[in-house]
Amino acid sequence: MKFATTVIIGAGQSGLAMSRHLTDRSIDHVIIERGEVANSWQTERWDSLRLLTPNWQSRLPGYAYNGDDPDGFMSMPEVVRFLQRYAKVSDAPVETGTRVMNVRQRDGGYEVLTNQGQWHCRTLVIASGSCNIAATPSLSAALPRKVMSLTPLQYRNPDRLPDGGVMIVGASASGIQLAREIQASGRRVVLSVGEHVRMPRAYRGRDIQWWMDAIGAMDVRYDAMEDIERARRLPSLQLVGTPERVTVDLNSLRKAGVELVGRLVGLRDGKAHFSGSLANFCALADLKMHRLLASIDEWVRSSGRNDAFPVPQRYEPTAVDPQAKLSLDLNDGISTLIWATGYRPDYSWLDVPVLDRKGRIRHDGGVVPAPGMYVMGLPFMRRRKSSFIDGAGDDAADLAVHLSLSLTRAAA
Numbered sequence: 494m495k496f497a498t499t500v501i502i503g504a505g506q507s508g509l510a511m512s513r514h515l516t517d518r519s520i521d522h523v524i525i526e527r528g529e530v531a532n533s534w535q536t537e538r539w540d541s542l543r544l545l546t547p548n549w550q551s552r553l554p555g556y557a558y559n560g561d562d563p564d565g566f567m568s569m570p571e572v573v574r575f576l577q578r579y580a581k582v583s584d585a586p587v588e589t590g591t592r593v594m595n596v597r598q599r600d601g602g603y604e605v606l607t608n609q610g611q612w613h614c615r616t617l618v619i620a621s622g623s624c625n626i627a628a629t630p631s632l633s634a635a636l637p638r639k640v641m642s643l644t645p646l647q648y649r650n651p652d653r654l655p656d657g658g659v660m661i662v663g664a665s666a667s668g669i670q671l672a673r674e675i676q677a678s679g680r681r682v683v684l685s686v687g688e689h690v691r692m693p694r695a696y697r698g699r700d701i702q703w704w705m706d707a708i709g710a711m712d713v714r715y716d717a718m719e720d721i722e723r724a725r726r727l728p729s730l731q732l733v734g735t736p737e738r739v740t741v742d743l744n745s746l747r748k749a750g751v752e753l754v755g756r757l758v759g760l761r762d763g764k765a766h767f768s769g770s771l772a773n774f775c776a777l778a779d780l781k782m783h784r785l786l787a788s789i790d791e792w793v794r795s796s797g798r799n800d801a802f803p804v805p806q807r808y809e810p811t812a813v814d815p816q817a818k819l820s821l822d823l824n825d826g827i828s829t830l831i832w833a834t835g836y837r838p839d840y841s842w843l844d845v846p847v848l849d850r851k852g853r854i855r856h857d858g859g860v861v862p863a864p865g866m867y868v869m870g871l872p873f874m875r876r877r878k879s880s881f882i883d884g885a886g887d888d889a890a891d892l893a894v895h896l897s898l899s900l901t902r903a904a905a
């Protein structure tokens with residue numbers, strides 16, 4: 494059995510940022526990674542994906558993007574290189590090709606069983622990702638066998654799909670990006686739309702992420718939220734990172750030929766049934782987007798910078814076809830269904846009673862209710878930006894302080 498004061502599970506941005514902070518505090522540790530550094534970005538994303546956060550926003554402790562395209566959006570090979578370089582310059586102690594099979598409490602710490610042997614540690618950081626498994630609704634079990642069922646974690650490009658039309662369920666970042674790409678490849682695409690967050694790529698001459706950063710929206714803390722559970726469940730922003738900086742929303746998809754339908758509520762006898770709430774969801778998303786834009790305008794006005802930016806803009810409401818289908822016979826040319834219905838973490842290896850009845854890890858801003866155990870990278874975990882590359886640094890800094898104090902206390 495090997496020993497480290499801290500074992501970090503996962504060498505994505507979360508694990509690497511935590512490692513950097515532990516190194517700065519001279520806390521000996523190891524990062525256990527089942528693949529290579531940045532494994533999720535390398536093996537679980539589709540071919541054309543680019544970050545939806547601009548390059549300047551790829552900031553990690555002691556390291557940041559310093560290329561010549563700060564406003565561009567990294568492709569997946571670029572993200573992988575970015576994180577692998579970070580691991581190298583940080584001299585991060587990563588054990589690659591090592592899968593954690595079981596974690597349990599032992600001797601006041603944790604025993605971590607891997608396919609390469611056992612570790613014992615006093616403190617444990619779970620940085621194994623929040624998007625390990627595609628969250629598909631239970632009704633997916635009723636999909637007819639002849640329709641191929643895929644998740645965004647399995648999808649690679651349109652050429653790999655069987656001939657025929659594609660229905661995509663979910664219109665957040667993944668869903669709208671796949672709808673755009675598959676439609677552009679010449680296929681019929683039906684997009685089932687539930688709750689979503691509409692967002693322009695740019696506003697008043699700046700990227701929307703620049704505004705969110707400037708007005709402090711990404712730094713809002715979890716303990717300042719009235720309903721943090723709801724905030725954690727909110728869908729991702731309808732954004733895509735492209736060299737042309739295009740806005741992709743339901744209006745642009747509809748113009749491109751994507752057929753919009755309501756939220757999928759049932760699959761029966763080969764037919765998909767949709768709720769009649771499409772217009773409501775769209776109206777709500779329009780309202781919320783304009784509310785955010787109004788708060789940006791207010792920030793500009795109150796900071797006396799009105800002349801520094803172009804005048805405020807408002808956008809066309811989302812156009813909804815009053816005849817939008819309430820059901821669709823999947824035999825009518827649909828050969829693939831993609832569940833862009835969100836993601837969830839995998840804790841199947843965690844043998845410590847810290848999961849709630851829905852299988853979610855219990856935590857208070859990343860501090861898990863088990864001595865010396867922490868989690869990282871979950872949506873709105875400590876801050877709105879917690880699950881983003883740009884959020885890993887601040888969360889790791891806070892949790893490293895907590896972890897260090899817990900070691901001091903245990904030693905005393």
Ligand SMILES: Cc1cc2nc3c(=O)[nH]c(=O)nc-3n(C[C@H](O)[C@H](O)[C@H](O)COP(=O)(O)OP(=O)(O)OC[C@H]3O[C@@H](n4cnc5c(N)ncnc54)[C@H](O)[C@@H]3O)c2cc1C
Nearest residue numbers: 503505506507527532533544545546593621622870881882
């Ligand atoms: C489609 C998509 C697009 C995204 N786009 C952006 C974006 O544009 N900008 C942005 O900031 N964020 C984006 N994110 C969100 C987030 O940044 C990524 O999900 C990111 O990968 C999370 O980093 P992480 O370090 O927390 O987890 P991960 O990158 O998932 O790292 C976890 C690591 O743990 C390893 N691991 C898991 N289980 C085990 C085990 N049992 N044993 C050993 N190792 C294990 C995995 O192999 C992986 O390397 C996106 C997410 C998705 C799904």
